[in-house]
Amino acid sequence: MSRFKDKMIVVTGGASGIGEATTRALVGEGARVVVADLQEERGAALCDELGDSVLFHRTDVMQESDIAAAVDLAVQSFGGLHGMVNNAGIVGAIGSITQTSAEAYDRTMAILCRGVFLGMKHAARVMVEQGSGAIVSLASSAGVMGGLGPHVYTMAKHGVVGLTKSAAAELAGQGVRVNAVAPGGTVTPMTSALGDGNLDAVSEMIAADNPLGRACMPEDIASGILFLLSDDAAQITGHTLVIDAGITTGGQPAAFHSQEAATLLHAGQRTDG
């Protein structure tokens, strides 16, 4: 497939995990990518490996001038901006709400919400002028349900879902689609701490909790991101695509599905009107 032949895309946090898998998949389908990330060494290694299709721009998504420059680099170098992937993220503030400091809250929100807001703003600046473009931001299963992440992370990811709908409504008439992807637990450097750096252990831990029985891999999430960026999703905007191996189904409480339970439940139902 070459859905992205000569398309120009910026991927924030594109040097690691889901962002790196997205960068690789986009280049594999013909795109040119500006990787906008803090990690200079990993960015340089990716450029060496993938060649002229990738440029690295050292970017802190909390800084408006950095995001603006990454977008401008794509336009100047490649001649336009077809896609923006607001992916950079951290887990951020962890712990009980009573123990969470305002400073940790501010930093978490600055990366996960301000960063996405700035990415949308500067992508829209170029895309509205062009009359076309697609923006995809990373939410999380923790952005559509409580109890799946730390408090501030959960709040921030719900914010990404909200801004996605709001910006989609404004930009729909100007040829720009705005969507989000909400991954469940995915095996990346972000989650590797859960298994003390052992990715197999992380994979097993995530798989144990999820209905499909396999942990999401970065490529699983990248394929959803590419779908929403592509013309295959031409009629989709304001949507959050959950890719979580079924975690947000709430699982299948055996009590409702066994034959024994069905018999008991039927027996308890009134049949006399």
Ligand SMILES: NC(=O)c1ccc[n+]([C@@H]2O[C@H](COP(=O)([O-])OP(=O)(O)OC[C@H]3O[C@@H](n4cnc5c(N)ncnc54)[C@H](O)[C@@H]3O)[C@@H](O)[C@H]2O)c1
């Ligand atoms: N891994 C998961 O289980 C999971 C689940 C749901 C959502 N997500 C979301 O997916 C996105 C990618 O996560 P990942 O798991 O690939 O993590 P990762 O740690 O592998 O990659 C995140 C990237 O973001 C970059 N980054 C962090 N802060 C930045 C900043 N201020 N400016 C620029 N770049 C910055 C990092 O350098 C890194 O390259 C995040 O938004 C995350 O919240 C991940």
